[in-house]
Amino acid sequence: xxxxxxxxxxxxxxxxxxxxxxxxxxxxxxxxxxxxxxxxxxxxxxxxxxxxxxxxxxxxxxxxxxxxxxxxxxxxxxxxxxxxxxxxxxxxxxxxxxxxxxxxxxxxxxxxxxxxxxxxxxxxxxxxxxxxxxxxxxxxxxxxxxxxxxxxxxxxxxxxxxxxxxxxxxxxxxxxxxxxxxxxxxxxxxxxxxxxxxxxxxxxxxxxxxxxxxxxxxxxxxxxxxxxxxxxxxxxxxxxxxxxxxxxxxxxxxxxxxxxxxxxxxxxxxxxxxxxxxxxxxxxxxxxxxxxxxxxxxxxxxxxxxxxxxxxxxxxxxxxxxxxxxxxxxxxxxxxxxxxxxxxxxxxxxxxxxxxxxxxxxxxxxxxxxxxxxxxxxxxxxxxxxxxxxxxxxxxxxxxxxxxxxxxxxxxxxxxxxxxxxxxxxxxxxxxxxxxxxxxxxxxxxxxxxxxxxxxxxxxxxxxxxxxxxxxxxxxxxxxxxxxxxxxxxxxxxxxxxxxxxxxxxxxxxxxxxxxxxxxxxxxxxxxxxxxxxxxxxxxxxxxxxxxxxxxxxxxxxxxxxxxxxxxxxxxxxxxxxxxxxxxxxxxxxxxxxxxxxxxxxxxxxxxxxxxxxxxxxxxxxxxxxxxxxxxxxxxxxxxxxxxxxxxxxxxxxxxxxxxx
Amino acid sequence: xxxxxxxxxxxxxxxxxxxxxxxxxxxxxxxxxxxxxxxxxxxxxxxxxxxxxxxxxxxxxxxxxxxxxxxxxxxxxxxxxxxxxxxxxxxxxxxxxxxxxxxxxxxxxxxxxxxxxxxxxxxxxxxxxxxxxxxxxxxxxxxxxxxxxxxxxxxxxxxxxxxxxxxxxxxxxxxxxxxxxxxxxxxxxxxxxxxxxxxxxxxxxxxxxxxxxxxxxxxxxxxxxxxxxxxxxxxxxxxxxxxxxxxxxxxxxxxxxxxxxxxxxx
Numbered sequence: 013x014x015x016x017x018x019x020x021x022x023x024x025x026x027x028x029x030x031x032x033x034x035x036x037x038x039x040x041x042x043x044x045x046x047x048x049x050x051x052x053x054x055x056x057x058x059x060x061x062x063x064x065x066x067x068x069x070x071x072x073x074x075x076x077x078x079x080x081x082x083x084x085x086x087x088x089x090x091x092x093x094x095x096x097x098x099x100x101x102x103x104x105x106x107x108x109x110x111x112x113x114x115x116x117x118x119x120x121x122x123x124x125x126x127x128x129x130x131x132x133x134x135x136x137x138x139x140x141x142x143x144x145x146x147x148x149x150x151x152x153x154x155x156x157x158x159x160x161x162x163x164x165x166x167x168x169x170x171x172x173x174x175x176x177x178x179x180x181x182x183x184x185x186x187x188x189x190x191x192x193x194x195x196x197x198x199x200x201x202x203x204x205x206x207x208x209x210x211x212x213x214x215x216x217x218x219x220x221x222x223x224x225x226x227x228x229x230x231x232x233x234x235x236x237x238x239x240x241x242x243x244x245x246x247x248x249x250x251x252x253x254x255x256x257x258x259x260x261x262x263x264x265x266x267x268x269x270x271x272x273x274x275x276x277x278x279x280x281x282x283x284x285x286x287x288x289x290x291x292x293x294x295x296x297x298x299x300x301x302x303x304x305x306x307x308x309x310x311x312x313x314x315x316x317x318x319x320x321x322x323x324x325x326x327x328x329x330x331x332x333x334x335x336x337x338x339x340x341x342x343x344x345x346x347x348x349x350x351x352x353x354x355x356x357x358x359x360x361x362x363x364x365x366x367x368x369x370x371x372x373x374x375x376x377x378x379x380x381x382x383x384x385x386x387x388x389x390x391x392x393x394x395x396x397x398x399x400x401x402x403x404x405x406x407x408x409x410x411x412x413x414x415x416x417x418x419x420x421x422x423x424x425x426x427x428x429x430x431x432x433x434x435x436x437x438x439x440x441x442x443x444x445x446x447x448x449x450x451x452x453x454x455x456x457x458x459x460x461x462x463x464x465x466x467x468x469x470x471x472x473x474x475x476x477x478x479x480x481x482x483x484x485x486x487x488x489x490x491x492x493x494x495x496x497x498x499x500x501x502x503x504x505x506x507x508x509x510x511x512x513x514x515x516x517x518x519x520x521x522x523x524x525x526x527x528x529x530x531x532x533x534x535x536x537x538x539x540x541x542x543x544x545x546x547x548x549x550x551x552x553x554x555x556x557x558x559x560x561x562x563x564x565x566x567x568x569x570x571x572x573x574x575x576x577x578x579x580x581x582x583x584x585x586x587x588x589x590x591x592x593x594x595x596x597x598x599x600x601x602x603x604x605x606x607x608x609x610x611x612x613x614x615x616x617x618x619x620x621x622x623x624x625x626x627x628x629x630x631x632x633x634x635x636x637x638x639x640x641x642x643x644x645x646x647x648x649x650x651x652x653x654x655x656x657x658x659x660x661x662x663x664x665x666x667x668x669x670x671x672x673x
Numbered sequence: 674x675x676x677x678x679x680x681x682x683x684x685x686x687x688x689x690x691x692x693x694x695x696x697x698x699x700x701x702x703x704x705x706x707x708x709x710x711x712x713x714x715x716x717x718x719x720x721x722x723x724x725x726x727x728x729x730x731x732x733x734x735x736x737x738x739x740x741x742x743x744x745x746x747x748x749x750x751x752x753x754x755x756x757x758x759x760x761x762x763x764x765x766x767x768x769x770x771x772x773x774x775x776x777x778x779x780x781x782x783x784x785x786x787x788x789x790x791x792x793x794x795x796x797x798x799x800x801x802x803x804x805x806x807x808x809x810x811x812x813x814x815x816x817x818x819x820x821x822x823x824x825x826x827x828x829x830x831x832x833x834x835x836x837x838x839x840x841x842x843x844x845x846x847x848x849x850x851x852x853x854x855x856x857x858x859x860x861x862x863x864x865x866x867x868x869x870x871x872x873x874x875x876x877x878x879x880x881x882x883x884x885x886x887x888x889x890x891x892x893x894x895x896x897x898x899x900x901x902x903x904x905x906x907x908x909x910x911x912x913x914x915x916x917x918x919x920x921x922x923x924x925x926x927x928x929x930x931x932x933x934x935x936x937x938x939x
Contacts, residue, residue, distance in 0.1 A: 046814075046815055046818035046819070046822070047781075047814070047818045047821070047827070047830060048818075157823075157885070158881070158884075158885065160885075161884075274827045274828075275825070275827050275828060277827070277828035278827055278828045281828070281831075
């Protein structure tokens with residue numbers, strides 16, 4: 013291993029100086045432009061950042077001033093972060109798709125003096141709200157297209173600002189004046205303000221210091237043994253803490269290259285060209301890739317399809333064991349090797365994941381099937397749990413300790429405790445300084461001794477010691493006997509079965525847990541076709557006893573799984589029914605983003621809820637429905653209710669853990 | 674709403690004049706004594722009911738049909754008739770009502786095909802791909818890439834156009850026409866068969882081409898909303914005759930135009 017020159021640097025501009033000296037000719041950024049990858053080495057990046065920083069200084073930017081950054085992932089916008097930091101100014105990346113209203117709030121709240129934006133679209137948006145942001149004196153744009161006819165008194169192109177800086181560098185800032193400015197930056201300074209969009213109210217500006225970001229990122233680099241040979245592709249919003257850490261902080265610390273795709277539509281293709289080694293994506297990206305592959309395979313020739321399914325079967329059986337370096341019989345290893353040549357290799361190449369060493373998913377629960385599919389192919393997909401307030405890392409899965417339903421162990425230097433109401437609290441060097449201009453909210457979230465409330469409820473799995481996140485803590489209830497009841501956790505477990513489309517779990521302040529289900533018409537319908545089950549409508553299929561039998565198996569599997577999970581063992585499903593109609597946003601049962609509205613449903617189907625808890629075997633119900641053309645009608649049905657066996661909690665650790673929770 | 678383009682700045686300069694054109698196929702008169710002018714930098718629409726002679730008019734300008742009478746003055750040079758390749762070489766590019774692309778070639782290759790006329794090195798040098806020939810190709814590729822970026826189609830650069838949805842094929846066709854860096858761009862129903870969103874996209878590209886490159890555009894279009902929104906002046910044809918000519922507002926209120934469109938018996 014080479015000596016780590018970066019160990020003593022405590023700010024990113026200082027790191028840039030070191031990287032430009034020790035890795036001068038290694039690539040730092042790439043951008044695909046005109047169909048060709050353009051590369052900037054660390055030395056070139058230093059020159060670009062220097063002239064832009066001096067240009068910003070000419071525009072009057074100095075210590076403590078805010079520089080807003082709005083746009084897609086472009087090298088120049090990443091350089092802007094470092095340029096601002098080198099002057100002691102604070103970069104404020106803003107989501108480029110935020111509506112004008114939200115943008116003006118953030119710009120005004122942060123009192124940004126300069127906005128550096130990607131293109132005409134963003135310039136237009138900022139100009140449209142300019143009068144509401146009196147402090148904003150200049151707008152700098154990267155992409156000149158369409159800008160020719162604009163009034164350029166407050167507008168400047170990126171090149172113009174660099175030219176200003178270049179000229180100033182020759183007169184005012186002779187010698188190492190800029191480097192001396194950099195020397196003044198300190199680890200305790202605010203490095204960046206990241207606005208998080210709360211579900212309610214205005215966005216909050218999370219202030220992170222250089223120490224926060226650097227210590228977290230340095231630990232993460234060590235955790236996954238990242239080097240300057242990694243290749244990452246930057247495609248997630250720059251205003252999101254994940255991108256700031258992955259595509260900026262970790263790159264500066266490890267010295268690896270950040271690649272900017274040509275356009276949002278070309279990310280997969282660009283990823284394939286680059287061959288990323290370290291990747292991050294929310295679950296839906298992995299889902300989309302898989303769905304696309306499956307659809308394509310349906311169109312493939314019969315031979316290819318048979319080969320694909322055979323080797324995917326092999327991978328599902330042995331792939332994970334091989335990835336985890338467990339003992340595997342020789343014939344399985346040989347078969348898997350053949351599969352690698354014929355199927356897995358080409359598939360990974362299509363995904364752009366041939367060279368991947370570490371891939372993370374986070375943000376929400378990923379379906380275990382999808383998760384295992386990628387791992388079976390030999391892709392080291394792992395989960396992590398993080399927050400802006402933590403500089404991302406709270407927990408992550410170590411190599412070889414991977415579970416589809418956990419978010420891993422506490423990251424290095426992170427302490428975690430579970431509050432009495434099940435809420436997860438953490439304390440770490442990455443804990444944010446506070447919310448910008450909002451001491452009250454800061455005090456609500458962060459205790460004086462540094463513990464941060466995540467707002468998520470979770471527990472440590474007694475077997476693996478991994479953290480599991482179950483729900484937002486405000487949604488977590490309790491059964492009458494005090495057992496933790498996390499509706500979304502149970503619903504998600506059910507929904508991962510292909511036969512179950514929606515699930516509504518009930519149990520808060522009740523004696524036991526019940527669920528109401530929607531079957532998946534596509535998947536159950538195709539089962540019916542294969543088994544000669546005749547049905548005329550959803551309602552008829554949902555009431556079929558054979559469908560009940562099939563779904564009961566899934567519910568039983570969920571109960572078995574819950575029994576293994578310490579504090580969740582008491583919240584097994586005692587009774588369930590299959591709803592006679594599909595839950596629908598038009599009837600107000602789902603939100604427009606397809607989330608179940610639990611309390612509304614409980615009210616609407618009160619007779620069903622009553623029957624679930626009074627022990628009846630079946631119940632009659634009439635429900636108002638709205639058809640797609642807006643007409644209203646009523647559906648009547650007799651709904652059957654099924655009782656389920658409950659399993660004793662597994663293991664000795666369970667009761668102990670319950671006490672701890 | 675849009676900023677003054679080079680169009681308005683250079684207004685008044687006639688780029689193309691159609692003078693007294695008559696065209697007949699056997700006994701069928703497609704065009705009868707049609708005259709109008711296209712000014713430099715403007716977006717000129719040609720509208721009319723089905724069979725009014727719009728596409729025939731474009732085909733005459735483009736040199737594909739030879740009129741029996743009349744002449745065309747393009748950039749001050751008079752032509753009584755012109756071969757399509759001469760029209761292309763003198764700076765007229767067009768797209769077609771039914772997309773006419775090389776279906777099995779990629780987007781990039783189709784657009785590069787539009788550069789053919791701009792390539793000066795012979796086949797021999799192009800095959801050797803050395804020295805000036807290589808430099809030339811790099812230059813052409815750069816232009817092609819600029820167009821790809823301009824039309825926001827980098828994600829389909831390597832896809833054979835036959836596999837693309839119709840709306841994108843139309844865009845590629847526009848790209849190929851732009852690759853010729855034309856002075857006059859003829860668009861034959863660029864929005865035909867598109868949904869509302871695709872129409873809006875296409876309208877924006879047409880305006881952008883006009884604004885950014887100062888290209889003069891003549892377009893045939895059926896969607897009145899589009900025509901009225903984006904064109905500077907409109908020519909109305911009916912049964913091969915010009916029945917109105919002027920700004921969209923003026924044309925809209927013209928009694929002859931209303932009659933032609935409402936189908937009053939002749």
